[in-house]
Amino acid sequence: MKFPGQRKSKHYFPVKNRDPLLAQMTQQPQRFPTYITGIDQTLVDIEAKVGDELLERYALPKGNSTLIDDEKAHALYSELKTNKLVSDEFAGGTIGNTVHNYSILADDRSVLFGVMSNNIEVGSYAYRYLCNTSSKVDLNYLQPVDGPIGRCFTLISECGERTFAISKGAMDKLTPEYIDKDIVQGASALILTAYLMRASDGDQITDAALKAIEYAKEAEVPVVLTLGTRFLIEEDPSWWKSFIKDNVTILAMNEDEGEALTGFSDPLLASEAALELCDLVLTTAGPLGLYMAGYTEDSEKRETSHTLLPGMIPEFNRYEFSRPKLKAACDTPIKVYAHISPYMGGPEKIRNTNGAGDGALAALLHDLASNTFHKANVPGSSKHKRDGLCYSSFSQVCKYANRVAYEVLAQHSPRLSRGLPEREDSLEEAYWER
Ligand SMILES: Nc1ncnc2c1ncn2[C@@H]1O[C@H](COP(=O)(O)OP(=O)(O)OP(=O)(O)O)[C@@H](O)[C@H]1O
Numbered sequence: 001m002k003f004p005g006q007r008k009s010k011h012y013f014p015v016k017n018r019d020p021l022l023a024q025m026t027q028q029p030q031r032f033p034t035y036i037t038g039i040d041q042t043l044v045d046i047e048a049k050v051g052d053e054l055l056e057r058y059a060l061p062k063g064n065s066t067l068i069d070d071e072k073a074h075a076l077y078s079e080l081k082t083n084k085l086v087s088d089e090f091a092g093g094t095i096g097n098t099v100h101n102y103s104i105l106a107d108d109r110s111v112l113f114g115v116m117s118n119n120i121e122v123g124s125y126a127y128r129y130l131c132n133t134s135s136k137v138d139l140n141y142l143q144p145v146d147g148p149i150g151r152c153f154t155l156i157s158e159c160g161e162r163t164f165a166i167s168k169g170a171m172d173k174l175t176p177e178y179i180d181k182d183i184v185q186g187a188s189a190l191i192l193t194a195y196l197m198r199a200s201d202g203d204q205i206t207d208a209a210l211k212a213i214e215y216a217k218e219a220e221v222p223v224v225l226t227l228g229t230r231f232l233i234e235e236d237p238s239w240w241k242s243f244i245k246d247n248v249t250i251l252a253m254n255e256d257e258g259e260a261l262t263g264f265s266d267p268l269l270a271s272e273a274a275l276e277l278c279d280l281v282l283t284t285a286g287p288l289g290l291y292m293a294g295y296t297e298d299s300e301k302r303e304t305s306h307t308l309l310p311g312m313i314p315e316f317n318r319y320e321f322s323r324p325k326l327k328a329a330c331d332t333p334i335k336v337y338a339h340i341s342p343y344m345g346g347p348e349k350i351r352n353t354n355g356a357g358d359g360a361l362a363a364l365l366h367d368l369a370s371n372t373f374h375k376a377n378v379p380g381s382s383k384h385k386r387d388g389l390c391y392s393s394f395s396q397v398c399k400y401a402n403r404v405a406y407e408v409l410a411q412h413s414p415r416l417s418r419g420l421p422e423r424e425d426s427l428e429e430a431y432w433e434r
């Protein structure tokens with residue numbers, strides 16, 4: 001496990017604890033392994049730049065993720081290929097991206113539940129999926145299926161907006177028996193997407209997700225839900241609200257999804273409203289940056305040294321130096337908010353923002369898993385006298401999530417091919433010598 005934030009290992013683990021001479025006298029405790037789990041519809045993204053006319057012709061609402069039948073998928077693929085519009089074909093899926101990015105950032109294990117084709121030919125989509133997934137993502141629990149994995153036509157408009165057309169293949173064939181109870185219950189978190197709730201035609205991936213939630217709740221493993229697209233939430237916001245209230249610990253959304261869920265277009269107010277349903281909220285807001293909202297114990301709140309920010313909740317970031325906690329773990333819970341503007345104002349050139357939100361969530365998960373790791377390996381640390389949900393403060397997690405989102409934009413891919421630089425070019429040498 002590599003640590004987030006200012007990554008100087010000395011800072012976290014005093015070197016004396018690992019003195020090779022002292023080690024001979026004392027039994028070194030076994031390092032406690034940490035990982036996260038996620039469930040996804042296994043699919044490959046087929047990225048193409050298209051005009052709005054094409055979206056209209058195929059009846060694809062802009063910004064949505066629409067399921068399409070085989071006939072439409074065939075016609076769309078042929079048209080994109082004939083006109084040489086396909087720019088990339090790589091592994092995708094919102095949770096697949098998130099666990100991959102987590103593994104890259106943490107340099108540590110994650111476990112993905114989903115399906116994989118039984119017979120894989122070199123060059124096939126299934127093959128590409130496996131090739132483009134970090135070797136730290138454990139794929140041993142995938143369910144073998146007859147048939148191809150899904151395809152996600154990722155259609156980028158002139159304005160940078162992305163519209164998805166999903167040809168589902170066998171991606172929804174995951175069954176509850178393939179959810180390993182011990183693996184779910186031993187994880188730092190279980191990550192799900194709202195897309196998992198739209199299985200049809202007798203496919204069981206929704207039941208598989210519900211089974212995993214049941215296991216996670218039984219063992220008090222945080223359940224993390226990312227909302228996917230506003231269109232899905234708009235269909236029945238009340239259903240989603242009660243689903244989140246009953247099952248979800250951490251909610252990740254963008255401002256459109258936040259509005260669909262809560263009715264507030266302001267991302268801060270949407271975050272506050274969503275906080276009534278769960279313990280921690282991450283709201284990304286494109287060029288406005290991102291917000292976090294959560295709880296901390298009144299007696300442990302820490303005041304920021306940054307400028308107090310104006311907003312629909314005045315000076316909302318006052319306690320952003322506090323660490324997030326589960327509401328139930330607080331005697332006197334108070335709501336805490338934090339915000340950050342895009343890192344360096346965003347990269348100079350943004351081809352599209354696909355996956356930036358998934359990147360931000362991966363950073364939050366890294367901080368959360370670091371906390372479990374630290375607690376298990378350094379149980380005596382003063383940090384764990386009071387149970388926190390994350391290792392760092394709201395403010396720090398915001399910075400980290402923002403930095404990772406920037407990296408996704410800068411690398412032009414929803415899946416990071418490398419982690420963050422060990423030393424930021426933008427920081428002077430003296431910073432690292434502190
Ligand atoms: N135009 C932009 N300029 C600067 N930064 C941006 C821009 N768009 C996105 N970002 C950065 O990326 C983060 C996430 O972006 P965004 O809100 O678009 O995610 P999203 O809609 O959830 O994406 P996806 O669902 O594709 O993962 C923002 O919080 C911000 O830090």
Ligand SMILES: O=c1[nH]cnc2c1ncn2[C@@H]1O[C@H](CO)[C@@H](O)[C@H]1O
Binds near residue numbers: 097358414
């Ligand atoms: O229906 C879906 N299920 C799972 N993932 C999806 C679906 N639609 C789009 N994406 C995924 O969302 C990612 C960006 O956040 C894309 O990489 C795309 O693969």
